[in-house]
Amino acid sequence: MGIQKRLVGSYFVVICITVLILEIFLMVYVRYYYLHNVERILMNQAELSASFFQQYFADEDLEKQSYRLLKGFAHNSDAQVQIINSSGRLLQDSTGLPGGNDMTTYLDVRTALQGQPGTWRGKDPSTQEAILAVSYPLRANDIIVGEVRFVTSLTETLQTVNRISIVLICVGLFVLAIVTVLGLLLSRTITRSIKDLKQAADQMTEGDFSIRVHKRYQDELGSLADTLNMMAGRILKSEQLKNDFISSVSHELRTPLTSIKGWAITLKSSGNHNEQILKEGLDIIESESDRLTCLVEELLDFSKLDNGRIVIHSAPVHLSELLHHVGRQLAPRAARQGVSLEIQAEENLPNIHADENRLKQVLINLIDNSLKFTDATGRILVHAYTAQEQVVITVEDTGSGIAEEDLENVLQKFYKVDPHAPGSGLGLSISDEIIKLHHGELRIISEVGKGMTVQIYLPIKEKINLTIS
Ligand SMILES: Nc1ncnc2c1ncn2[C@@H]1O[C@H](COP(=O)(O)OP(=O)(O)OP(=O)(O)O)[C@@H](O)[C@H]1O
Ligand SMILES: [Mg+2]
Known part of the structure; x- marks a missing residue:
């Protein structure tokens, strides 16, 4: 019925x-x-x-x-x-x-x-x-x-009594008629909204998420229409993101693969005779494979993060040691690019409770970004200090920076200011998630052309609900 x-x-x-x-x-x-x-x-x-x-x-x-x-x-x-x-x-x-x-x-x-x-x-x-x-x-x-x-x-x-009774019965029938008509009209206002919702939902199940429900009244059904519309919007957006992601990832995969294959062919034909070419080729194959591995790792990390499956293995971390270690690791690349990379860790930095590997991953992500977007003669400064029960680590560069309207988006997954730039657009969103898992906060300050500063705030006192292995 x-x-x-x-x-x-x-x-x-x-x-x-x-x-x-x-x-x-x-x-x-x-x-x-x-x-x-x-x-x-x-x-x-x-x-x-x-x-x-x-x-x-x-x-x-x-x-x-x-x-x-x-x-x-x-x-x-x-x-x-x-x-x-x-x-x-x-x-x-x-x-x-x-x-x-x-x-x-x-x-x-x-x-x-x-x-x-x-x-x-x-x-x-x-x-x-x-x-x-x-x-x-x-x-x-x-x-x-x-x-x-x-x-x-x-x-x-x-x-007389009968006459009055007949009048009463007529009045009763009249009331019933009015109520029925009113009921029909009233219920139509409800069923019309429901029909609209059902039609739109049907179309959505067919895969058409561009459809929008017409909102007739400001009632529960109206807000249901809003919710449905919002849901369709989100699905459309995530569909768009998915497509962007697939094209960006395939692009990311293709570049190193092309290069590996190109070098393999070159080596096969002329590698035997020329040691110089052989070494160069193998080096490139190695670094491109590393890039592929990095990308796959990032994707894996991301999917784990998305499912909430990343677990933080907390232990005391000697922060300034970690910073210098990362600095040494990236120094050759900075030198190659002609960018100065400086690590400044305040003396007496307290040990914090964190997952060292994850923290390192965040730092590498941030410095990698800075290296990517800073031209030769630029400067990257990593600074760590304590402030109000917190350790603050800032990664500051004099690179291209980003516009204010992009600031709020860069933490989203797959978001890149320039969609054709290398990278999957996951680095910052993964870093943000990792810092959040540490009960910390990641903030970005930037101005186009002037550079970018990423600030990481980490609590010094250990939080009880961290997973400790
Ligand atoms: N230091 C920076 N200077 C200028 N723009 C930056 C900087 N860091 C990040 N961005 C912008 O933010 C975008 C997102 O950065 P994110 O690290 O998330 O992804 P990615 O570096 O493009 O890819 P991935 O890190 O996954 O390899 C970048 O594509 C870039 O446009
Ligand atoms: Mg990055």
Whole structure:
């Protein structure tokens, strides 16, 4: 069953039940009210008549005075008036019914003979009309000498009650109709949004993530539409990133492979005769293989990071030793490029708790970047000092730097300012993740043409939740 049917259906059932209960209650009440009113009027008249009798006729003989009494009682009433003696026989009737009938078949007559006012509702034996009868005992000196009985037809009253009931039923049906129409309109506003969402979701499962859901209202469904749109946007972006990544990685793989293959062919044809070429070729093959290995390592690292599988093996690290070690390792390359690489580690640097290899990886990444983007005669300065319970390591270069709008992006994976530049765009994002795993922070300051400074903040005090092996 569709959502609209279910919504309107449940609406309808609830309103139906409510209207039904209300109608029944109102109808019963109206009926009771009208009948009770008629009964009260009759009872008043009977009571009045009985007290009149008690005051003025108590000493007279009921049978003899019955005609006069009847005249008096019937004078002020539209009802049929009867006078009955103490043994239940009819003495007088205002409609001219002959006397002598036994009236004790009627409940009200019997009740009144026992001293209590009685009422009875039923059908007139001759006309089959609905009637109401009220009997009231007539007392003379505390002895029941007979009773006065008022009888009235209920036809008119019941007709009124029925008319009111019909009006009530019509009102009820009208309410139901309005509610149904309103329910349909209201539920349509919901189902329309849902239909939109479903359509868009269907299209997304088909692989079309450019589709956007039209947001109709600012409600939960509206925010669901926003979420869906945002999700599609993200998927599109990651799809784009994936494509960029694949093309950039294949490019990265192809360059060293081409060079290795080229040298292999060269060596095969002429390597035997020329030792110089042989050495140069093998050197290049070696360095290109290293580059390939580096790339693969980086990719592996990245996928591990992405899955949260990188574990930090923390141990005390002698920072200035580590910095000088990295400096010595990269010094030949810097010298080749004509760039000065200087390591400045403050004296008394405290030992920090960290994963030495990972930290080294970060430093190499950063210095590698600086070497890549700094021209000859440029300068790279690695500086380490302590500040407020933290060790700060800065890698500063006088290279090309990057623009402010790129600053926020360079930490993203695969992001390169120049998409055609060598590198996979992973170095900085991996470094950032590693520093975060150490509960530290990596910040970048840069200005185009002036150079770039990367600051690493590492806590000195060991954090308990580091994984220690
Ligand atoms: N010192 C720097 N000077 C100028 N631009 C830089 C510097 N360091 C990084 N960048 C910019 O940030 C981008 C991302 O750097 P990142 O280290 O993440 O990737 P990469 O160096 O291109 O590739 P990888 O490090 O994976 O080999 C670089 O492509 C470059 O555009
Ligand atoms: Mg890099």
